[in-house]
Amino acid sequence: MTLTPRGIGLLGSAAILLLAGFRFGYAELTLLGTVAAIAVACALAHAAWRPRLDVSRRADPDRVARGDAATMALTVRNGSRLRSANLIAEDRCGERVVPVPLLRLRPGRDTTVSYPVPTHRRGVVPVGPLRVTRRDVLGLVSLGRSHGETARVWVHPRIHPLAAVPAGVARSMDGRFDRVPHGTITFDSLREYVVGDELRRVHWRTSARIGELMVREDLDTSLPRIVVLLDNRASAHPQVVDGVAQTFESACEAAASVIAAAIREDLPVTLLLVDDDRMAGDHLDRLTEAELRDGRRDGAEALRTATTRLRQQRLGDTLVFLTGPGARAELGLLGALRGPYPAVLAAIFHGGDATGPTGPGGAGSVEGMLVIDAADGADFAAEWDGAGGW
Structure with missing residues (x-):
């Protein structure tokens, strides 16, 4: 919570007026100083009220190639039962600040703001949190609070289609390019048996030693890595x-x-x-x-x-x-x-x-x-x- 220059000036004037009024016996100055001090106190009380805001955001999509379109949808709901929200809010999207209108947001109501996410550069774009600023009518006090969590949008590098893919060095025995994910050419490792595995791939010697069914994982050497x-x-x-x-x-x-x-x-x-x-x-x-x-x-x-x-x-x-x-x-x-x-x-x-x-x-x-x-x-x-x- 900070006093604006106007608030600092009014608080200083209140102190001077009260001091002069009591020192020299001027009731008018004392009254003016009291009114000024009350105005600052009311502004502080107004700004101290914390609105109940439920903030949610959704990126569509949250992972996108560089240069493609991505949109952030921000929804703010007033969770208060009595008071309407009359606030100044802004959301941060990367290096950009996006204004969010929250004027006269009635209790139990929500508002949704959508805006594009910059995707011109590869990287992770942080979005949020929502920054809400409360000010009194006279502009004496300003208080900023953060609401909601920070979301991230992943801007992947641009992908250029490649028609050619390495055909591999080691070929299968019959010369074909075998696409079978579990080949039978080279032993790779052992793993626990899961429902659906073929019994012919069970390694019985290891299974008998450790007391659990173990299955061979074979590496198809025709697939290039x-x-x-x-x-x-x-x-x-x-x-x-x-x-x-x-x-x-x-x-x-x-x-x-x-x-x-x-x-x-x-x-x-x-x-x-x-x-x-x-x-x-x-x-x-x-x-x-x-x-x-x-x-x-x-x-x-x-x-x-x-x-x-x-x-x-x-x-x-x-x-x-x-x-x-x-x-x-x-x-x-x-x-x-x-x-x-x-x-x-x-x-x-x-x-x-x-x-x-x-x-x-x-x-x-x-x-x-x-x-x-x-x-x-x-x-x-x-x-x-x-x-x-x-």
């Missing part, structure tokens, strides 16, 4: 304009496009970030939250650590490395991955200024890996589909 490594080091994306590194945004779009194509073809895919050890969570949500990191350590050391982890874990057979112009000289670090990852593709986003060996856009081969130079996500999709092979 794709690993997407996104370079989120600030040193790899040195060109930043208005707080946005466009080459990193293009890399995020390319990662989302590869992941969407893999999911469409029912292929297993893993997303990794160079300067981030986390692997859990929805891939598109992680891409939405991804930010450039200045690096608590040397940039080359971070990439070396990431490639070492990939070599030790062998998460797949097809590696897609997405980076910016600042990492062009570090592609040699991926050469050590040619053994555990038979197919390696590196995409360098240059934002329209390519200086690499493949020229201004296009694909080539460096260190035994396929290298694509692309200006943006759309250019990457065209070069990806036009690549001769893996």
Whole structure:
């Protein structure tokens, strides 16, 4: 609760009038000072009343691709039984302030306000809470309170359709591209039996030892396993304009496009970030939250650590490395991955200024890996589909 400049002036005048009235015996001054003090006290009491507001919000949709439309519907209900709400309210949507009309909101009634959510930039847009400000009629006191919780809208990177998907390195024995989710070629792990599992897949020896039915999980080696490594080091994306590194945004779009194509073809895919050890969570949500990191350590050391982890874990057979112009000289670090990852593709986003060996856009081969130079996500999709092979 704060006094407005008008309230501060009136409170100061009340003190002076009361002091002068009692000091010099002027009843008129004392009366004026008393009236002014009563006005301030009434304003404080009016602002201290806390309205009972029930605030709910719904995003439609709460996850959207960059540039697509998203709407936030805010509903405010006056839960008071006696008094109407006559308030000044505003909702915060990202960096924007949205006015919410709450004039003469009668008891038990509600009002709904819908407004667009900005989706021009990838990221998580926080919406709310509702900020309600109460002021008295004379404008002496102002009191702001927050109502409701904060919602979030996930603005995913734009996805560019990819027609081509890696066909894999290991084929099934009869040469077909097997789509069966549980193949019978390579043993992978054991798990507990669930209703519906075939009895021929029960591992009887282990089941007898532990006292529970255990089922074999077999890995179909004809399915390629794709690993997407996104370079989120600030040193790899040195060109930043208005707080946005466009080459990193293009890399995020390319990662989302590869992941969407893999999911469409029912292929297993893993997303990794160079300067981030986390692997859990929805891939598109992680891409939405991804930010450039200045690096608590040397940039080359971070990439070396990431490639070492990939070599030790062998998460797949097809590696897609997405980076910016600042990492062009570090592609040699991926050469050590040619053994555990038979197919390696590196995409360098240059934002329209390519200086690499493949020229201004296009694909080539460096260190035994396929290298694509692309200006943006759309250019990457065209070069990806036009690549001769893996």
